[in-house]
Amino acid sequence: MxxxxxxxxxxxxxxxxxxxxxxxxxxxxxxxxxxxxxxxxxxxxxxxxxxxxxxxxxxxxxxxxxxxxxxxxxxxxxxxxxxAGNINVAAAKALRTSVVYVQGQKQLTGNDLVRQQVEVRSDKDILLTGAAFNDGWLLKAGDEKKLPLAGILNGYFPYPKIDLSATTLNQEISEMWSTGTGLFLNNLYVSDDKTVYLAGHSQSLMANFDGAGWVKHQQFAHANDEYVLFPSADGVIYMSKRDNNLMSIWKSTDDGRNFSVVTTTFDISVLAGSDVNFSVHAHQHYFINDVISQVFSDVDINFNIKTERVTVNKHADPSYKMLAKLSDANWLMVEHHGYSYSGGKLYRSTDGGVSWVADDYYTDLSPDMLMTDKTGQYVVIKQSSGHLAFSADYGASFIECLAKSFYLSANPCFVSGGVWVLPYEGKFYGFQVRETDVLMLESVDLPLSVNRNIQSYMNKIGEVFTRDGLVGAEIQLSVDGDLSPAKVEVMEYLG
The missing domain is CATH 2.60.120 (Jelly Rolls)
Structure with a gap:
């Protein structure tokens, strides 16, 4: 035959x-x-x-x-x-590569009948599942696996178990954070050994090394630039440094004690093709998958840490906006004209920002709230009433939590697997996003003087550092498992 x-x-x-x-x-x-x-x-x-x-x-x-x-x-x-002497095996005609951050189950590849095989590598142990898999296939951290598969391939990495009722207050410090003009939310970093504290500001990068007190970082002590921190799960801190139109990207591999330049200084207006209006800033910045991004009134600036490529997109309609690129195709935007604490409108794009569709329900949002997790799957927005709305499907739908309203500048912190936390008015609130509702959990009272959590940073062992002015608290979550997702590299051989 x-x-x-x-x-x-x-x-x-x-x-x-x-x-x-x-x-x-x-x-x-x-x-x-x-x-x-x-x-x-x-x-x-x-x-x-x-x-x-x-x-x-x-x-x-x-x-x-x-x-x-x-x-x-x-x-x-x-x-x-x-x-048989007449059988020829053809080489792949093309390669398709991607990086997928996996926590829970996540699709690595779709159906593709022209695919000859798929090669997978992960930095953590994951379970491969998919078309006609029985019990799955364990892929050990660092190993490479080649599968001659044209069907769907999924990766599974377990969520950690989080017991919010066991939350404890490690310490509260009246001057945990530095003085300075704060511009971006969640622009903080604390090393795992707590010997390094960093805070980015609109005119300085402030540092506290080994408890010696807050000073301007020695590398940037003479530069009154804008600094935004982007800590990664693998211990590298990326940072943008901007002086009006001129920006550069830096990184540190020693907890921010020393930074090296990644990109030479580039002119944002040149890349945008015209002058840029920096007068209105979005207070949020994003680090989703391998892309860090910042948004201004008529431009967004993106840097891919893998390819080290900078892209700048000019917007036809200048306005105050929060723009989160959850994936290559799925983008979310909260936009309004004229800054206020209400009136923000939610828009979705499924074609990478080419076209936008307005959400008719979410038309009165806080302009400062569009937060995501590292993978882009989990998103939170806030109504001007102070009620939070959560998404677990890349912003395709939201579930509003009406159990309590929060001050508009109070911001939650993402933990893992649809769990967000928020210290507020002496209590510690947790939110678990489920299929049809959001479960709000109020832990035991914590002796907090922090009235609201304006900024926060969480390390990989579940310590949450909050900020309300100079006052900060160090809160320990009860976590069993790994809080950060597995980084899975995928190469598809196409024939």
Whole structure:
């Protein structure tokens, strides 16, 4: 018979092949179940991956394959495929690469029948699941796995267990933070050993090393520039430094004690193609997947930490806006004209900002609230009434929590797996985003003098550092597991 191309219909393919001894699965949408029969009796019944073959010659005359309804290609013959002289194996025509941050289950690839195989590598142990997987496949941290798979491939990394009722106050310090003009929210950093505190300001980068007190960072002591911090999960701190039109990107691998320049200084107006209006700033900045971004009234600036590429997008309609690029295609924006604490309107784009659709319900939002997690999956916005609304599907839908309203400048901190926390008026609130509602949890009272959490920073062991003016609190969450997602690198071989 040789190579056979067929289609699985309604999950089953049955074909008579005459007398054969060798079987190879060449192409399929996933793992399939193969039953080989000879004279009506089953001689083999097992799962097959693409590329697998019979370990030993086995006589059969009928093949029954169960799997996804999709095209399938296999070898069935009296001679082995390796002994056939006219079989050519083509190299991949193209490669497609991506980085996916996984916590819970997340799709790594979709269906693609022109894909020959997919190569996966993760920085943490994950479980690979997908089309026709039985119990999944454990991919160890640092290992590479090549799968000849054209179907859907998912990755699973467990959420940590969080007990908000066991939250404790480690300490509250009346002058934990520096003086200075604050511009961006959550522009803080604390090293794991608590020997380094950093705070970015509109005219300085302030640092407190080893408890010596707050001073301008020694590298930037003579520059009255704007500094925004972007700590990453792997311990690298990225930072933007801006003086009007001129910006550069820096990074530190020693908790911010020393910074090295990543990009040479670039002119934002030149990249934007015209003059830029910096008079109105969005108070939020973003670090989603591998892209850090900042938004001004008529421009957004983006830096990919993997490719080290800078992109600048000019906006046709200057306004105050919060713009979060949750993925390449899915963007969210809260926009309003004329700064106030209300009147913000929510817009969605599913084509990378080419077109926008307004949300008719969320038309009176706080302009300072559009926050996301590292993956872009979890989002929170705030009504002008002070009620928070949460999303667990990349902003496609929101669930409003009406149990309590909060002061408009009080901002929650994302923890993990749909859990957000907010110290407020001497209490510590937690929010768990579920399928149809948001569960608000109020922990035991904490002896906090901090009236509201304006800024916060959480390290990888679940210590939340809050800021309300100079006053700060260090709050310990009860966490069992890893708070940060797994970083999964994917390479697809396309034929």
């Amino acid at each position: 040789g190579i056979i191309n067929q289609n699985i219909h309604n999950g089953v393919l049955t074909i008579a092949v005459g007398t054969c001894y060798h079987f190879n699965l060449i192409s399929a949408s996933g793992v399939v179940k193969v039953e080989l029969q000879n004279n009506g009796k089953t001689v083999l019944d097992t799962d097959f991956w693409v590329g697998m073959s019979l370990p030993n010659p086995t006589q059969f005359d009928k093949i029954i394959i169960q799997g996804d309804s999709a095209p399938i290609e296999f070898w069935a013959d009296e001679v082995a495929m390796s002994q």
